[in-house]
Amino acid sequence: MNLSEFLQLAWESISGNKLRSLLTMLGIIIGVASVITMVGISAGTEATIEEQITGLGSNLLFVQSSFIRFGPGAGPGSGGDFTAQLRGGLVYDDAFAIADEVEGVAAVVVEQQSSETVKVGNVTLDSVTVLGSTADFPSVRDMQIGEGRYFTDQEVERKQKVAVLGSALAQELFEAADPIGQTVTAGNTKLTVIGVFEERGLVSGVDFDSQLYTPITVVFQKFTPSMFARIRGDNVRMIYVEVENPEVLDSTIEQIELLLAKRHDVTLEEADFTVTTQQDIIETREATTEAFRSLLGWVAGVSLIVGGIGIMNIMLVSVTERTREIGIRQAIGAAPQDIRWQFLTEAVTLSMAGGLIGVLVGVAGSWVFGTLSDMRTVIVTGSILLAFVSAAAVGIFFGFYPANRASQLDPIEALRHE
Amino acid sequence: MSIIQTFELTKTYGMGEIRVRALDGVSLSIDQGEFVAVMGPSGSGKSTLMNILGCLDHPTEGRYILDSVDVSQMNRAELAGVRNARIGFIFQSYNLLPRTSALKNVMAPLLYERNNRRGKEEREAAATQALEAVGLGDRMQHLPQELSGGQQQRVAIARALVNDPAFVLADEPTGNLDSQSGEEILNLLHQLHGQGRTIVMVSHDPEIAAQAQRTIYLRDGRLESITRNGSRARAYARAEVKHEPV
Numbered sequence: 001m002n003l004s005e006f007l008q009l010a011w012e013s014i015s016g017n018k019l020r021s022l023l024t025m026l027g028i029i030i031g032v033a034s035v036i037t038m039v040g041i042s043a044g045t046e047a048t049i050e051e052q053i054t055g056l057g058s059n060l061l062f063v064q065s066s067f068i069r070f071g072p073g074a075g076p077g078s079g080g081d082f083t084a085q086l087r088g089g090l091v092y093d094d095a096f097a098i099a100d101e102v103e104g105v106a107a108v109v110v111e112q113q114s115s116e117t118v119k120v121g122n123v124t125l126d127s128v129t130v131l132g133s134t135a136d137f138p139s140v141r142d143m144q145i146g147e148g149r150y151f152t153d154q155e156v157e158r159k160q161k162v163a164v165l166g167s168a169l170a171q172e173l174f175e176a177a178d179p180i181g182q183t184v185t186a187g188n189t190k191l192t193v194i195g196v197f198e199e200r201g202l203v204s205g206v207d208f209d210s211q212l213y214t215p216i217t218v219v220f221q222k223f224t225p226s227m228f229a230r231i232r233g234d235n236v237r238m239i240y241v242e243v244e245n246p247e248v249l250d251s252t253i254e255q256i257e258l259l260l261a262k263r264h265d266v267t268l269e270e271a272d273f274t275v276t277t278q279q280d281i282i283e284t285r286e287a288t289t290e291a292f293r294s295l296l297g298w299v300a301g302v303s304l305i306v307g308g309i310g311i312m313n314i315m316l317v318s319v320t321e322r323t324r325e326i327g328i329r330q331a332i333g334a335a336p337q338d339i340r341w342q343f344l345t346e347a348v349t350l351s352m353a354g355g356l357i358g359v360l361v362g363v364a365g366s367w368v369f370g371t372l373s374d375m376r377t378v379i380v381t382g383s384i385l386l387a388f389v390s391a392a393a394v395g396i397f398f399g400f401y402p403a404n405r406a407s408q409l410d411p412i413e414a415l416r417h418e
Numbered sequence: 419m420s421i422i423q424t425f426e427l428t429k430t431y432g433m434g435e436i437r438v439r440a441l442d443g444v445s446l447s448i449d450q451g452e453f454v455a456v457m458g459p460s461g462s463g464k465s466t467l468m469n470i471l472g473c474l475d476h477p478t479e480g481r482y483i484l485d486s487v488d489v490s491q492m493n494r495a496e497l498a499g500v501r502n503a504r505i506g507f508i509f510q511s512y513n514l515l516p517r518t519s520a521l522k523n524v525m526a527p528l529l530y531e532r533n534n535r536r537g538k539e540e541r542e543a544a545a546t547q548a549l550e551a552v553g554l555g556d557r558m559q560h561l562p563q564e565l566s567g568g569q570q571q572r573v574a575i576a577r578a579l580v581n582d583p584a585f586v587l588a589d590e591p592t593g594n595l596d597s598q599s600g601e602e603i604l605n606l607l608h609q610l611h612g613q614g615r616t617i618v619m620v621s622h623d624p625e626i627a628a629q630a631q632r633t634i635y636l637r638d639g640r641l642e643s644i645t646r647n648g649s650r651a652r653a654y655a656r657a658e659v660k661h662e663p664v
Contacts, residue, residue: 001529016517328513331474332577333502333530335495411474415513 001338003345010346013318014353020314025354027310028394031303032358032387033365038296039383040366044376046289050282059106059246060140062276063098063239063256065089090273091233092220094260095134098241102255104248107136109240112216114223119185120173128169129211130186132219138197140242143208148180148195156215163191168209170196186212189222249277304390307354308398315347315402319409326406327414340407347399348392355391359384420483421584421616422448422471427480429466429639440466441477442639448585448618453611455627456620458636467636468620472505472587473497485584499532506578510590512570514562514577521558524548524577531581548576552606568599575606585616592626604629 001009014021066089092110099108111133118128135153138145151162163184170179170193179193191214200208220234243252253275261268319326326339334342363379370377429441441463448454458464469475470482473489474497482490489500507513514523524545528536536544549558552572562570571591578586588607592600604626611617621627628647635642 005529012518324513325515328515329526329530330498331472331501331507331513332527333498333581335498335530337495338498338530412469415474415509 001341006341006345007349009342010349013346014350021350021353024311024314024350025307025357027307028304028351028354028391029307029358029361031300031307032355032391033361034303035296035300036359036362036379036383036387037365037369037377038299039293039380040362040377041369041375042289042292042296043378043380044366044370046285047378048376049285059243059249060278061241061243061249061253061256062278062281063090063094063241063260064274064276065235065237066272066274090236090239090260092216092236093233094263095236095239097259097263098239098256101259102241102252104244104252105241106244107140107242109134109136109140109242110216110236111137111238111240112219112224112234112236114187114219116187116212116223118169118173118212120182123173125169125172128186130219130223131211131213132216132223133213134216136242137213140240141208143200144198146196146198147178148193150195150213151215156217159217159221160215161189161191161218162194162214164195164197164213165193166197166207166209166211166213167199168207169212172210184212186214187223189218191218253277300387300390304394307391308351308394311347311351311354311395312398312402315343315399316405318346319343319402319406322406323409323414323417326409327411327417330409330411331415336407339409340403343403343406344396344399347403348395351391351395351399352388355388358391359387362387419450420447421450421452421485422446422618423483424471424477425481425483427467427470427477427482429463429470429475430478439639441470443480444636444639444641445480446634446641446644448616451611451614451616452632453607453617453630454619455630455633456618456636457622457624457627457633458642459622461638462636463639464620464636466639468587468589468618471618472507473500498530502527502530502532503581504584506581506583506586508571508574508578508586508588508591510593512562512567512574512594514570514573516562519559519561520549520554520565520573520576521545523562523573524580527577527581544580545576548580549573551579552576566599567595568602571595571599571603572606575603575610579610579615585618586610588617588619590620590622592621592623600626 095108095110099105111131113129113131115127116130118125118130134156135151137143138150145164146167148164150164151160155162163186165173165179165184173179173184174182179196182193183190184193185191191212197208197213202208216236224234241252241256243249256275257268257271260273261271264272266272326334329339329342363384366377366379369375424447425445427441427444428439431438431440444463444467456464456467466475470477473484473492477490480490481488484500485504487500489497492500501507514520515526518526521542525541528541528544546555546558549555552575554569554572554576557565557569557573562573565573571594575586578588586607591607592603595603607617607619608629617630619627619630627633631647633645633647635644
């Protein structure tokens with residue numbers, strides 16, 4: 001017999017017992033479908049994150065305080081005691097030092113944030129993020145002003161109580177009314193609205209549309225006053241540095257590191273800050289997704305094995321049930337290898353059909369998930385191919401034993417079987 | 419010319435102390451075109467002999483020459499090839515593949531042909547011809563369960579013939595049938611015999627066995643006797659040929 005004839009036999013047997021065939025394939029279907037959906041979700045999330053990070057511009061450096069980053073008590077010597085806090089971390093003036101002394105820096109932005117209750121008339125919103133920054137913020141973070149304007153360096157220096165609203169926040173506070181020139185109360189501080197941003201959406205998990213933007217000096221003074229500020233300046237979480245030429249990124253990083261190490265009086269090995277590029281962030285993300293992927297791989301592997309055992313189980317039952325058929329086929333001239341191929345083809349056809357249905361269900365599932373939720377899903381061709389190949393491999397592996405058993409049946413015994 | 423020759427066929431079952439000799443030195447010869455019946459009480463070694471003649475089993479000792487080929491020591495795959503090419507089986511319980519049409523049942527042996535495999539159209543044509551020869555040209559797409567016992571046995575006969583075997587091995591072919599259907603099946607066998615087919619038939623019914631040219635009696639694994647059944651069988655066969663030349 002040739003392959004197409006074996007396939008036809010397999011098809012006749014499978015379609016002759018539809019419900020059982022479907023139940024047999026169920027394990028494989030669920031395994032493949034769930035893996036494709038999960039890979040789709042993870043790949044979609046990854047793609048979104050990558051787009052957002054690259055959306056920031058490839059010439060951005062992130063200078064972070066490492067003592068804040070790791071948190072007090074997170075590890076030996078990383079803070080938690082008074083002196084470490086006093087000594088560690090970036091301060092506001094570091095930003096100006098970088099802007100003034102490092103070559104090839106296009107812009108520097110500092111951010112400091114606080115969570116405040118914001119009021120306008122009788123509308124009150126709790127826990128609004130008040131993001132203090134400097135004048136270059138819109139260009140560095142790629143934000144477009146919709147109405148009005150952003151504040152200037154002079155306004156930052158003079159601690160002017162002005163505010164720029166995210167689009168969603170403006171909508172919530174003022175609805176249809178024009179917010180420009182109106183007053184909002186954040187905490188106990190009255191701020192004059194001078195502009196509204198265009199919609200920006202989620203960037204790295206931060207909703208830029210529902211934040212309130214104000215000069216960083218106002219945040220230091222009104223929202224996050226610090227007892228250490230008088231001694232060594234206001235602590236900042238992060239300094240964004242935009243470089244003029246991305247090709248000399250490495251030398252810029254080195255200059256920043258040397259400058260800050262000198263200013264903080266530390267060696268580079270025990271620096272209280274880190275300088276990262278977007279590439280670094282992407283790599284970190286990739287390491288995380290890689291871990292997630294390998295977890296998915298295990299899930300996929302386990303479910304395929306379970307599915308395979310299901311197939312083996314049913315094939316063994318099927319061999320017993322069809323012993324007489326096997327005997328008849330042997331009597332009319334089927335050699336052991338003919339019987340083996342027949343049952344192996346059936347197992348592989350079952351598992352691959354299960355794989356195919358699983359792929360369809362998985363693709364549909366990803367689509368439904370992507371449509372119904374905010375999450376983006378991506379169909380990864382590689383995972384489809386892999387699912388398919390694994391399904392076939394499972395069919396061969398778990399189909400071999402029953403098929404071999406069928407082929408070894410004694411024709412006389414098999415013919416006598418009821 | 420002998421189509422079947424056996425020399426001192428012996429089959430022993432079991433190991434060590436408890437050995438059962440199912441067949442004990444059976445030598446026989448069946449000629450081309452002969453119609454032979456095998457009889458014997460249960461436990462006589464009838465089934466064992468049929469299994470060996472049908473190449474479903476090996477003799478423990480002795481030789482079996484089928485159509486000038488020694489098949490006694492062939493392996494399972496080789497025996498399958500011999501069954502496929504040279505033996506047509508007819509069973510008491512028809513043994514058709516369930517959920518498979520009459521036509522596909524008859525085509526099944528052709529699927530397992532080793533040499534000069536025919537294409538699908540040719541196989542279908544051969545199977546159609548075989549079904550028409552047994553008078554089931556209008557039942558080809560029926561499933562076994564949609565056919566009467568006699569019709570199912572005729573499908574089985576068509577299947578036995580489709581490969582143009584060296585001999586037909588019929589194991590109690592009328593055992594599951596009412597007397598009228600049984601009669602029809604026997605007529606069909608006589609008709610085949612009239613066309614020159616070699617037929618070996620196992621039966622426990624002396625009347626049916628008597629329709630064959632010779633009857634081989636087995637007892638306790640030994641050949642007890644071989645009798646010639648006179649002219650009745652041959653007359654029967656000739657009459658059939660006269661009425662229905664195929």
